[in-house]
Every structure is written in C-alpha cells, then in structure tokens.
Amino acid sequence: MSSTRRVLAPYLQILPGGLWLLLFFVIPMVTMLSLSLQEGDIVSGYVFTGHWQTYVDAITNYRVQLVRSLIYGAITTIVLIVVAFPVAYWIAFYGGRRKPTYLFLLLLPFFVSFVLRTISWRQILTDEGMLLGPLKQIGLLPETFHILGTPAAVIGGLVYNFVPFMVLPIYVALERIDPRVVEAARDLYADPATAFRKVIFPLALPGVFAGVLMTFVPASSDYVNSAVLGSSTTTMIGQVIQSQYLVSSNYPTASALSFTLMAVLLIGVFAYAKALGTEDVMKVAAR
Amino acid sequence: MSQPFSPDPALIRGMTQRRLGRRDALRLTGLAAFGTALSACGVKGTGQSTQSAPPPDAVAKYWAGKTSTGTLNFANWPLYMDPKQPELKKFTAATGVKVNYQEVIQEMGPWFAKVQPQLAAGQSIGYDLMVITNGIQFKQFVDSGFLAPLDHSKLPNYVANADKAYSNEAFDKGNVYTVPWTSGMTGIAYDPKKVSRPITKLADLWDPAFKGKVGMFSDTQELGNFGMMAAGIKPGESTPDDWRKAADKLKEQKSAGMVRNYYDQSYIDALGKGEVWITQAWSGDVFQKNVSDGTDFKFVIPQEGGTLWTDNFAIPVTAQNPLDAIKLIDFFYEVENAATLAEYINFVCPVPAAQEQIKKDAAKLSGDDKAAMEAVAVSPLVFPAPTDYANLHYYRDFKTVAEQQEYQSIFEPIVLA
Numbered sequence: 001m002s003s004t005r006r007v008l009a010p011y012l013q014i015l016p017g018g019l020w021l022l023l024f025f026v027i028p029m030v031t032m033l034s035l036s037l038q039e040g041d042i043v044s045g046y047v048f049t050g051h052w053q054t055y056v057d058a059i060t061n062y063r064v065q066l067v068r069s070l071i072y073g074a075i076t077t078i079v080l081i082v083v084a085f086p087v088a089y090w091i092a093f094y095g096g097r098r099k100p101t102y103l104f105l106l107l108l109p110f111f112v113s114f115v116l117r118t119i120s121w122r123q124i125l126t127d128e129g130m131l132l133g134p135l136k137q138i139g140l141l142p143e144t145f146h147i148l149g150t151p152a153a154v155i156g157g158l159v160y161n162f163v164p165f166m167v168l169p170i171y172v173a174l175e176r177i178d179p180r181v182v183e184a185a186r187d188l189y190a191d192p193a194t195a196f197r198k199v200i201f202p203l204a205l206p207g208v209f210a211g212v213l214m215t216f217v218p219a220s221s222d223y224v225n226s227a228v229l230g231s232s233t234t235t236m237i238g239q240v241i242q243s244q245y246l247v248s249s250n251y252p253t254a255s256a257l258s259f260t261l262m263a264v265l266l267i268g269v270f271a272y273a274k275a276l277g278t279e280d281v282m283k284v285a286a287r
Numbered sequence: 288m289s290q291p292f293s294p295d296p297a298l299i300r301g302m303t304q305r306r307l308g309r310r311d312a313l314r315l316t317g318l319a320a321f322g323t324a325l326s327a328c329g330v331k332g333t334g335q336s337t338q339s340a341p342p343p344d345a346v347a348k349y350w351a352g353k354t355s356t357g358t359l360n361f362a363n364w365p366l367y368m369d370p371k372q373p374e375l376k377k378f379t380a381a382t383g384v385k386v387n388y389q390e391v392i393q394e395m396g397p398w399f400a401k402v403q404p405q406l407a408a409g410q411s412i413g414y415d416l417m418v419i420t421n422g423i424q425f426k427q428f429v430d431s432g433f434l435a436p437l438d439h440s441k442l443p444n445y446v447a448n449a450d451k452a453y454s455n456e457a458f459d460k461g462n463v464y465t466v467p468w469t470s471g472m473t474g475i476a477y478d479p480k481k482v483s484r485p486i487t488k489l490a491d492l493w494d495p496a497f498k499g500k501v502g503m504f505s506d507t508q509e510l511g512n513f514g515m516m517a518a519g520i521k522p523g524e525s526t527p528d529d530w531r532k533a534a535d536k537l538k539e540q541k542s543a544g545m546v547r548n549y550y551d552q553s554y555i556d557a558l559g560k561g562e563v564w565i566t567q568a569w570s571g572d573v574f575q576k577n578v579s580d581g582t583d584f585k586f587v588i589p590q591e592g593g594t595l596w597t598d599n600f601a602i603p604v605t606a607q608n609p610l611d612a613i614k615l616i617d618f619f620y621e622v623e624n625a626a627t628l629a630e631y632i633n634f635v636c637p638v639p640a641a642q643e644q645i646k647k648d649a650a651k652l653s654g655d656d657k658a659a660m661e662a663v664a665v666s667p668l669v670f671p672a673p674t675d676y677a678n679l680h681y682y683r684d685f686k687t688v689a690e691q692q693e694y695q696s697i698f699e700p701i702v703l704a
Binding site: 030037040043045050065126146149235239243246247248249 | 325331394399407430541546548557562695699700701702
C-alpha cells in the first residue's frame with residue numbers, strides 16, 4: 001500500500017504544474033507547430049501537410065526583421081541594465097523606510113495600458129510636438145529633424161516599457177545583500193569601487209540575470225513599439241507576425257515565424273544561462 | 288483445448304530478447320499522439336468557394352421564417368456617423384428596434400480574421416450588420432459564403448433612390464450581397480503651409496523636394512494602386528507584370544528616402560503634426576479634419592488618377608436579426624437620412640437626391656453653418672460630377688486566391704522591410 005503511494009507520489013506532485021504546462025504551453029505550442037506545417041488558404045481552410053518549406057521561405061523572406069529584432073532586443077536589454085541598476089541600487093540602499101513608496105512610484109505609470117503609454121510617447125516625440133516643436137521654432141533644430149520613425153525611438157520605447165521588469169529583480173537581489181558584508185569589505189581596505197565590483201555586483205548578478213530573462217524575450221518579440229514609434233525601416237519580427245496573422249490571414253507563415261523566434265530566443269536564453277550558471281537564478285527564484 | 292501447453296519457440300525467443308521498455312512504449316505512443324495532435328488542429332474554412340452567384344432560390348430560402356427580435360447589433364468603422372447617432376435614434380423611434388452601434392472595425396484584414404472562425408463554424412459573430420470595404424477581404428467574405436443574399440423586395444428606398452452606378456460595381460454586380468454605405472476617393476492631401484506650390488499629380492509624391500515628408504498607405508491595395516497609376520497602369524485591368532512594375536516604382540520612392548512611413552488611419556494625425564507634408568489620403572477624412580481642427584489641408588485627385596472605393600452594408604449569414612438589419616439598410620436610403628449622414632461624414636453619398644435635400648437643410652441655417660453646409664452640397668467629394676469619375680480608377684478584383692497572394696507577396700515587402 002505504502003509502496004504504491006511512494007511510486008505515485010512524484011507523479012501526483014507534478015500534476016498541478018504539469019497540467020498548467022500542458023494547458024498553457026504544450027497545447028498552444030503544438031497548435032502553432034501544426035499550423036506552421038499546414039497549407040491552404042483562409043477561404044477553403046488550412047490542412048496539415050507537413051510542409052516544412054514554409055520555414056525556409058519565411059526565414060529567407062524575413063531574416064532582416066528577425067535579426068533586427070534580436071539586435072533591438074539586445075540593445076534594449078543592455079541599456080536597461082545601465083539605467084535600472086542605479087535606480088535599484090539607490091532604492092535598495094538609500095530608500096530607507098520610503099522604499100515601498102519609491103517602488104510604487106516606479107510602477108505607477110504601468111497601471112496605464114501599454115499601448116496607450118506608447119501612443120503618448122508618439123504625441124510627445126512627434127515632429128512638431130511639445131519636445132521638438134519649440135526647438136525647431138527657435139531654429140535650434142533643422143525642420144526635417146525627427147525622432148519618430150528612427151531605431152532610437154523604437155529602442156527608447158522598448159526601454160521605457162520594460163523598465164520595471166529590470167529594476168525589480170535587481171532591487172530584490174540588492175535588497176538581500178547583508179550590509180555587514182559590504183562593511184566587511186570596507187574594513188578590509190576595499191575602496192567603494194572595489195567593494196562594488198567584488199562584492200555588490202556579483203551578489204546582484206542573479207537579479208540582473210532574472211531581469212535579462214524578463215526583458216530580452218518580450219522586447220525582441222514586441223510589435224507595439226515598432227508599429228507606433230517606428231517606420232517601415234524599423235519593422236520588427238513581431239510586426240511581421242501580426243501582419244501575417246491578421247492582415248494576410250497567412251497562418252502557416254505567421255506560425256512558422258513565431259516558432260522560429262521562440263526557438264532562437266530559447267537557444268539564446270539557454271546559452272546565457274549556461275554561461276552564467278543557472279544555480280544562482282534558481283536560488284533567487286526559490287527564495 | 289486439451290493439448291498440453293507448448294509455447295511457440297518464436298515466443299520464447301521474443302521473451303528472452305530485449306523488449307520495448309515501458310519508457311520506450313511511452314515515448315512511442317507519445318510521438319504518435321504528438322503526430323496525431325499535429326495533424327488534428329487544422330484551421331477550418333468552408334471547404335468550398337461560392338464564387339458564382341447564389342442559386343435563384345437562395346434569397347427566398349435565407350429570408351423564409353426570419354423574425355424580428357427588437358435589437359440590432361451594428362458594427363461600423365470609427366468616425367462614420369455623428370457621435371450623437373441622430374439617424375439611429377430616429378430609426379428606433381420609428382420601428383422600436385434598439386440599435387447597438389459599435390465602432391469596432393479598424394481595418395478589413397483584422398476584422399475578417401476576427402470573425403472568420405465563428406462564421407466558418409456557423410456561429411453568430413454578435414453583429415447583424417457590418418460595413419465592409421471592397422477589396423481582398425470582401426472577396427473572402429463572399430467566396431466563403433459568409434454574406435446573406437439581400438432580398439431587394441425589402442429594400443424599396445434603395446431601389447428608388449440609389450445611384451444606379453452602384454449596381455454595376457465589379458465586386459458585387461447587381462448588389463447580390465451588399466449595398467453601399469458610402470463611397471470615397473483616394474487621392475493626395477497636403478499642407479499648403481509646408482508645400483508652397485499647388486499639388487496636381489502623383490509624381491509630386493516622388494518629388495525630392497518632399498524627401499522624408501511623404502506619407503503612403505500601408506494597405507497593399509491602396510499602395511499598389513498608386514504605384515500602378517504613377518506608372519501609367521490602370522489598377523482595375525492590371526496584370527502581375529504591372530504589379531511588379533508598380534512595386535519597382537514604389538521601391539524607388541522608398542529607397543530615395545521619400546517616404547516617412549506607411550500609414551493606416553493614423554496618416555491624418557501625422558499630417559496634422561507635420562510628420563508628413565504630403566500624403567495618400569481618403570477624401571472625407573481631410574474634410575472632417577479641417578472642420579474639427581480648423582486646419583486648411585488640401586485634397587486633390589491627381590492628374591494620373593485617384594481610386595474609388597465603396598464601403599458596403601452586409602449582413603453576416605449567421606445574423607440573429609437580419610430582418611431589422613435590412614430594414615435599417617433601407618432606412619439609410621431615405622433621402623433625408625442619406626442627406627444628414629452625408630452632411631456629417633462628407634464622403635460620397637450613394638443617394639443623388641440627397642444633394643437637393645442638403646441644399647434645403649442649408650437654407651434653414653445661417654452664417655458659417657450655412658456656408659459649410661452649402662459647401663457640402665456642391666462638393667465634388669460628396670457628389671462627384673460624371674466628369675470627376677473619368678479620372679477615378681477601380682480596384683483590381685482578384686479572381687483567385689493564388690492571384691491575390693501573388694499580389695500580396697509583391698507589395699507587402701515594401702511596407703514591412
């Protein structure tokens with residue numbers, strides 16, 4: 001009796017998580033994979049034929065957008081680390097009893113819809129808007145100068161939209177550093193820079209790692225920022241997928257691109273995890 | 288049965304050899320299940336293409352036994368009716384049918400993608416009436432058999448008052464499935480404060496003087512049409528070779544840095560903010576923008592031509608309340624209702640007699656309001672003269688899905704680079 005239970009126990013334990021994965025990951029992924037291997041059209045319907053050529057065609061036709069998305073995602077992530085680290089550092093070490101207030105203020109704009117906030121940036125950055133308009137009027141900027149439609153606008157939008165997802169994990173990691181560890185470093189004659197480099201930063205690294213995971217993937221596959229703030233020369237793969245699904249009703253190509261993007265991102269994330277060691281991350285996640 | 292048990296030597300051999308372990312079995316069934324799952328999830332279409340006209344009894348068959356439910360769900364594009372909805376209020380007062388008016392259609396592609404699964408499964412889409420533009424998705428709606436055939440005996444006002452030209456439009460000859468909500472033209476809009484000389488031709492969209500300040504449409508049909516007309520090709524009669532020629536012309540414009548962006552409905556905002564100085568534009572939008580924001584943008588039909596499109600009333604086959612839907616369609620063909628709608632939206636009115644009605648309405652007003660309404664009555668954008676049509680081209684009507692996909696693959700890379 002007890003031996004049966006022992007045999008079954010692990011299976012029962014993975015049941016809730018397994019069901020979750022099945023429902024929200026495996027089934028959608030299988031559906032998408034299936035769609036990517038179908039042929040047909042939207043009027044007569046799509047039928048499964050195992051047509052792998054769609055992948056070859058999709059990747060050849062849209063490699064520019066695919067590569068551009070990964071580059072934009074990577075730049076966004078790097079800029080985010082540079083921007084978010086000092087913020088998280090300041091809140092963690094100098095926030096005092098106001099820490100929750102600062103964190104709340106940081107999150108406050110994010111109660112407004114993602115798309116609306118992005119459109120607001122469009123209003124601010126537009127050619128004769130509140131930012132560029134006056135500068136152009138007094139002749140500081142040439143008439144044709146613009147920010148909207150450039151890669152800078154798209155990456156700027158991505159950075160803005162993903163700030164909390166980088167600040168929060170780094171903050172959590174920094175928050176847990178025992179101040180006495182830093183004190184000890186100072187007692188051992190480490191100057192502030194060395195103490196940061198040898199003690200604080202390595203201890204914050206799992207937070208950075210988690211932040212990268214939470215920002216690189218969504219930033220690379222985002223389509224709102226490039227659609228709203230970009231132009232036809234900053235198209236990202238998410239926009240292509242959206243257009244293939246909704247405008248052209250070309251489900252196989254859209255699914256093949258989605259699947260490819262996911263595969264590339266997963267490989268990237270695993271490589272990164274391998275290089276940095278996943279153990280620390282798991283520890284952070286488990287806490 | 289009484290034979291002593293003597294096992295087959297093959298069985299013994301099998302028992303002593305390595306058998307498939309439980310894991311392997313799991314793996315194999317898993318793979319098989321995965322394969323089955325893969326091929327099981329298809330996207331349902333209607334499995335047929337009803338390109339020819341419906342059978343003669345289709346109308347009678349569809350309308351037989353339909354009853355009124357007292358509420359009507361109407362899906363339309365934004366800014367296509369006075370927000371106070373005076374016409375709908377009038378309709379409710381006259382018929383007792385409550386109209387739930389939703390501005391849920393932003394673009395044809397996404398709208399089709401959204402309702403396709405329900406229609407293919409024979410389910411209601413939650414709307415009894417929708418406004419769809421002629422073009423790629425219009426054909427998809429018709430070919431899939433998603434539109435109810437209209438009973439013209441239930442459309443007396445339409446029969447009496449509609450401009451006869453509309454029954455000849457290639458995308459729905461004889462108005463089998465649709466009648467127009469309104470038409471419009473695609474031409475060029477520009478800001479005279481930025482553009483010092485008058486704009487008269489499509490070639491102006493290729494003029495280096497406006498480098499980086501030109502707006503084009505992201506809709507591949509609209510974009511392709513302008514490319515073709517700029518290359519001297521009539522879009523309605525074009526061939527795949529013409530499309531490639533037009534695409535080259537458009538790529539030239541793009542690689543020279545002329546185009547600021549390829550826009551959807553947001554082009555009018557971009558024009559207002561100085562992002563573009565000169566842009567592809569829909570007639571009524573420019574008029575409305577000038578009225579609502581006090582701007583003074585110009586709209587022109589270029590010498591090489593503009594295009595003419597029609598947004599159409601259509602009843603989805605799965606409508607819960609088609610009877611009141613067709614009643615509302617006909618209501619908009621009463622001259623007074625057509626007139627008040629045109630007064631507000633300033634797109635081409637399908638009811639010619641509305642012109643006199645608008646003049647009468649104008650006479651009742653005074654001052655600026657009067658002048659504005661008189662302007663609507665004589666505007667060639669609302670009531671084009673026969674000579675105006677000479678320069679307007681129709682969309683290419685795709686005969687097959689393959690043809691449409693080829694078109695798409697030629698022009699899409701220009702928008703999504």
